[in-house]
Amino acid sequence: xxxxxxxxxxxxxxxxxxxxxxxxxxxxxxxxxxxxxxxxxxxxxxxxxxxxxxxxxxxxxxxxxxxxxxxxxxxxxxxxxxxxxxxxxxxxxxxxxxxxxxxxxxxxxxxxxxxxxxxxxxxxxxxxxxxxxxxxxxxxxxxxxxxxxxxxxxxxxxxxxxxxxxxxxxxxxxxxxxxxxxxxxxxxxxxxxxxxxxxxxxxxxxxxxxxxxxxxxxxxxxxxxxxxxxxxxxxxxxxxxxxxxxxxxxxxxxxxxxxxxxxxxxxxxxxxxxxxxxxxxxxxxxxxxxxxxxxxxxxx
Amino acid sequence: xxxxxxxxxxxxxxxxxxxxxxxxxxxxxxxxxxxxxxxxxxxxxxxxxxxxxxxxxxxxxxxxxxxxxxxxxxxxxxxxxxxxxxxxxxxxxxxxxxxxxxxxxxxxxxxxxxxxxxxxxxxxxxxxxxxxxxxxxxxxxxxxxxxxxxxxxxxxxxxxxxxxxxxxxxxxxxxxxxxxxxxxxxxxxxxxxxxxxxxxxxxxxxxxxxxxxxxxxxxxxxxxxxxxxxxxxxxxxxxxxxxxxxxxxxxxxxxxxxxxxxxxxxxxxxxxxxxxxxxxxxxxxxxxxxxxxxxxxxxxxxxxxxxxxxxxxxxxxxxxxxxxxxxxxxxxxxxxxxxxxxxxxxxxxxxxxxxxxxxxxxxxxxxxxxxxxxxxxxxxxxxxxxxxxxxxxxxxxxxxxxxxxxxxxxxxxxxxxxxxxxxxxxxxxxxxxxxxxxxxxxxxxxx
Numbered sequence: 001x002x003x004x005x006x007x008x009x010x011x012x013x014x015x016x017x018x019x020x021x022x023x024x025x026x027x028x029x030x031x032x033x034x035x036x037x038x039x040x041x042x043x044x045x046x047x048x049x050x051x052x053x054x055x056x057x058x059x060x061x062x063x064x065x066x067x068x069x070x071x072x073x074x075x076x077x078x079x080x081x082x083x084x085x086x087x088x089x090x091x092x093x094x095x096x097x098x099x100x101x102x103x104x105x106x107x108x109x110x111x112x113x114x115x116x117x118x119x120x121x122x123x124x125x126x127x128x129x130x131x132x133x134x135x136x137x138x139x140x141x142x143x144x145x146x147x148x149x150x151x152x153x154x155x156x157x158x159x160x161x162x163x164x165x166x167x168x169x170x171x172x173x174x175x176x177x178x179x180x181x182x183x184x185x186x187x188x189x190x191x192x193x194x195x196x197x198x199x200x201x202x203x204x205x206x207x208x209x210x211x212x213x214x215x216x217x218x219x220x221x222x223x224x225x226x227x228x229x230x231x232x233x234x235x236x237x238x239x240x241x242x243x244x245x246x247x248x249x250x251x252x253x254x255x256x257x258x259x260x261x262x263x264x265x266x267x268x269x270x271x272x273x274x275x276x277x278x279x280x281x282x283x284x285x286x287x288x289x290x291x292x293x294x295x296x297x298x299x300x
Numbered sequence: 301x302x303x304x305x306x307x308x309x310x311x312x313x314x315x316x317x318x319x320x321x322x323x324x325x326x327x328x329x330x331x332x333x334x335x336x337x338x339x340x341x342x343x344x345x346x347x348x349x350x351x352x353x354x355x356x357x358x359x360x361x362x363x364x365x366x367x368x369x370x371x372x373x374x375x376x377x378x379x380x381x382x383x384x385x386x387x388x389x390x391x392x393x394x395x396x397x398x399x400x401x402x403x404x405x406x407x408x409x410x411x412x413x414x415x416x417x418x419x420x421x422x423x424x425x426x427x428x429x430x431x432x433x434x435x436x437x438x439x440x441x442x443x444x445x446x447x448x449x450x451x452x453x454x455x456x457x458x459x460x461x462x463x464x465x466x467x468x469x470x471x472x473x474x475x476x477x478x479x480x481x482x483x484x485x486x487x488x489x490x491x492x493x494x495x496x497x498x499x500x501x502x503x504x505x506x507x508x509x510x511x512x513x514x515x516x517x518x519x520x521x522x523x524x525x526x527x528x529x530x531x532x533x534x535x536x537x538x539x540x541x542x543x544x545x546x547x548x549x550x551x552x553x554x555x556x557x558x559x560x561x562x563x564x565x566x567x568x569x570x571x572x573x574x575x576x577x578x579x580x581x582x583x584x585x586x587x588x589x590x591x592x593x594x595x596x597x598x599x600x601x602x603x604x605x606x607x608x609x610x611x612x613x614x615x616x617x618x619x620x621x622x623x624x625x626x627x628x629x630x631x632x633x634x635x636x637x638x639x640x641x642x643x644x645x646x647x648x649x650x651x652x653x654x655x656x657x658x659x660x661x662x663x664x665x666x667x668x669x670x671x672x673x674x675x676x677x678x679x680x681x682x683x684x685x686x687x688x689x690x691x692x693x694x695x696x697x698x699x700x701x702x703x704x705x706x707x708x709x710x711x712x713x714x715x716x717x718x719x720x721x722x723x724x725x726x727x728x729x730x731x732x733x734x735x736x737x738x739x740x741x742x743x744x745x746x747x
Contacts, residue, residue: 258435266435266444269517273448276510280455280503284488287462287496291489 031128034058034068038132040121043230044141048105052077052088054121056097056132069097070129077101078120080135081110088119115139115162141172141228145220147204147237154204154239158220160195160231171198175222181208182217182234210240303492303728304470310727311471314720317566318468319475321717324565329713332706339703342696343418351421353696360674360691365419367666368701371550372412372708373446373522374543377515378551379405380453384512387460387504395726396576400558402457403715404551409450411708418700438524445518452514456507458486462500463725466490482718519544526669532609533602533673542594549587550662553655556580558712560652562721571722574648581651585640588658592633595665599629609678616672620690624664632661 036058043051054075060066070093077088088107091099099121109117116137125131144159158177161169175195179202180187191202210216215238222231249255321329346353356363383401386394420426433440468475469483490496520540527539536542556577563572602610617625636654639645671691693701 253436262435266441270444270448273452273510273514276506277451277455280459280507283499283503284459287490287499288488290493290496291491294491294493295489 031058033061035061036070036129036132038121038123038134040119040134040136041224041230042119042136042138043232044143044228045232046234050103050107052101052103052119052121054091054093054099054123054134056093056099056123069093069095071095071097073099073123073126073129075099075101076122076124078122079109080118080120081112084110085120086110109140111140115164136229138229139227141222141231142169143220143222143231143233145218145233145235147218147235147239149239154206156191156202156204156218156220157199158195158201158233159199160222161198169198172228173197175225175228178219178221178223180219180221182219187219187221204239207241208239210238210242212242214238214240214242216240303732306728306731307467307724308471310720310724311467314722314724315472315475317720318717325713329710332710332713335699335706336703336710339700339706342699342703346418346696346700353694355687355692355694355697356419357688357691359677359689360671362419362670362674363691364667364693364697364701365415367663367670368704369412369415369419370522370666370670371663372408372415372704374519374547375551375554376405376407376409376412376453377449377519377522377544378547378549379408379555380449380456380511381515381548382551382555383456384508384510384515387508388512393576393579395723395730396572397555397559397580398460398726399719399721399723400562401555402460403712403721404554404558406450406453406457407708407711407715409446409453410711411704413446413450415700415704438521438528441521442518442525445514445521449514449518452507452511456504456511459500459504459507460723461719462487462490463492463497463728464719464723466492467724467728468719516544519547530678531673532607532613532676533669536598536601538594538598542598545587545590545594546662546665549584549591550659552580552584552587553658553662556584556652556655557659560648562716563648566716566721568722577648577651578646581640581646581654584636584651584655584658588633588636588640592637595629595633609676612676613672616676617668620675621668621672624668628661628664628668632657632665 036056039055041053043053045051056070056073056075058068058070060068073093074090075093076090079086079088088103089101091101093099111117116139118135118137120133120135123129123132139162142161142163144157146157146159148155148157156179158179160172160175160177162172163169172195177193177195177200178189179191179193180189182188190205193200193202204218208216215236217234217236220233222228224230251257251259253259342353354363354365379401383398383405385391386398386401417423417426429440429443433443465483465487469480469487472480472483475483490500520543523540523543526534527536529535559572559576559580563569599614603614635657639650639654675690
């Protein structure tokens with residue numbers, strides 16, 4: 001059972017009212033019964049934008065299944081370095097308790113002397129809830145994904161490196177990467193490996209289904225890395241197969257055009273009936289004509 | 301036998317029915333007009349305020365209107381069926397009832413579909429049904445069937461009117477001029493010559509056969525609107541014959557009731573006799589037994605199969621609709637059976653009483669087919685307001701329903717002012733036949 005009971009601005013009243021109403025119901029539930037979970041993560045996306053995401057959830061201390069998202073809570077995102085706080089932006093948690101901020105690819109970050117970016121998410125608290133804060137230290141990673149067909153072998157090349165202030169590339173070591181393909185509902189993992197000396201290559205499977213133009217999208221993902229956070233890169237390639245639907249529903253009960261027999265039966269029925277109507281009306285005209293003749297002869 | 305004199309005599313006999321309006325009938329007509337006016341007010345209210353003024357909501361989208369539609373259309377089909385049988389087989393007592401049946405057929409086929417129009421929420425999109433018909437849909441079949449049947453019934457009714465209109469044209473010298481002109485126009489120069497009579501007889505017979513076939517097809521299509529869905533209570537293979545039997549049951553009942561009222565208020569005891577009531581009563585008995593059998597078979601198979609949605613429906617019928625169920629399916633069947641089964645109960649009044657019970661039972665049966673099924677949907681809407689789940693007809697729906705019945709009776713009375721309710725041509729034909737037989741017999745004796 002998921003209920004939204006926390007609200008930031010006016011949500012203290014809301015919370016109190018709700019808790020009061022809760023207290024009227026069979027179970028007396030208070031905010032103290034919930035342990036608040038404030039988790040923060042960052043994802044560097046394929047277009048070099050960076051997603052900052054906070055998940056703010058209240059978890060029942062006794063019933064693990066009972067989770068309540070904290071919604072409408074204002075989260076501030078900062079870039080901190082050398083005691084200097086730069087506000088990157090603010091976002092409010094959604095009904096699911098998630099606050100997201102997308103930073104443009106042109107966003108400049110202050111780093112420490114080791115090249116780490118300190119990203120901090122902060123909830124400043126309310127009357128009912130305590131303040132929460134979490135920071136992440138990540139280094140900016142450049143992930144390149146290239147797809148090439150070498151001697152009929154479809155190959156995926158992944159390169160990962162960092163850039164220093166002078167623009168010198170430093171290949172990364174021992175970083176796990178997952179290769180997946182975009183499916184209808186989610187990404188389907190097809191390979192995984194570890195980047196050594198800044199690169200790795202994979203041989204792609206044959207006969208992967210694509211869209212109607214035989215295209216499919218390949219993803220390279222570095223997930224939950226201690227040094228770089230989440231980094232995602234993607235490429236669309238025309239290597240797929242497309243299985244045409246050979247049977248097209250024609251003249252079925254559910255298709256646009258009805259089954260042929262239906263047209264035939266209906267036409268026969270209608271033509272038969274309406275032809276009889278026309279025949280009847282024709283005979284009525286005959287009766288009328290004869291009547292006129294009789295009338296004329298009587299007049300004469 | 302002097303035909304012209306006999307025709308004159310008949311016109312003289314029936315002209316008071318056509319030309320004179322008694323005080324009682326004037327009062328009755330006034331009441332009927334008042335009911336129709338209330339209905340028109342309710343219609344405008346519904347038109348401007350929308351279906352909010354009715355009891356129909358998200359779940360129950362069909363209410364009293366659709367029940368009236370089925371009832372009237374079934375009445376029409378059964379009328380067409382019975383009339384077709386009477387003409388096709390030249391039944392001996394057809395003269396007394398055939399015109400009543402024919403008028404019922406056409407009027408109910410005009411009134412019935414009006415209720416469909418009242419049921420449609422967006423009348424401005426009605427023409428889409430004709431512009432973009434989906435031939436696989438039973439609704440489309442029904443529209444085609446109703447329109448075809450309506451045209452057929454009009455032609456058929458007109459054919460049976462022609463000889464009487466010709467008699468009235470030739471022998472209504474004292475009638476107002478507009479009436480004379482109207483008879484002249486409608487009689488289309490029919491002079492009752494042998495050739496004209498034979499042509500008219502031939503096309504009437506063909507049309508009567510066509511009308512029987514059409515009634516069966518149209519009946520079945522109407523039943524398929526329900527039975528081709530997967531709704532509990534509707535999805536049944538016997539729905540088409542069940543509808544035919546139920547329709548005939550209500551049709552015969554309405555004919556008996558009309559016979560009784562016409563006989564009483566127009567003093568036609570000479571033409572509509574007890575024998576006609578008894579004959580109609582026996583047909584009603586057979587139909588009530590068949591209808592009872594179909595009803596039992598329908599509900600028994602649902603109860604025995606024990607499918608969850610059917611069980612839910614039966615629970616609804618036996619709890620919320622218990623008394624309606626008893627009235628429709630026990631009283632509505634058993635009372636007519638008991639009255640009509642025993643010879644000593646077969647009086648004119650008791651047969652009419654049985655038919656009234658049958659009509660009310662049938663209407664309730666229709667209600668129980670439509671509403672409880674819609675109240676037990678496959679996907680129950682959670683936290684819906686009570687009035688969205690359960691249906692109760694509002695005064696707007698009732699007043700429009702009564703307006704429909706009033707319009708039916710009023711038009712019936714008005715048509716009876718145009719042509720005699722007992723076909724004069726039928727009496728002439730019978731007498732001519734008897735005369736010819738007598739003549740032949742005399743000739744044989746002389747020879």
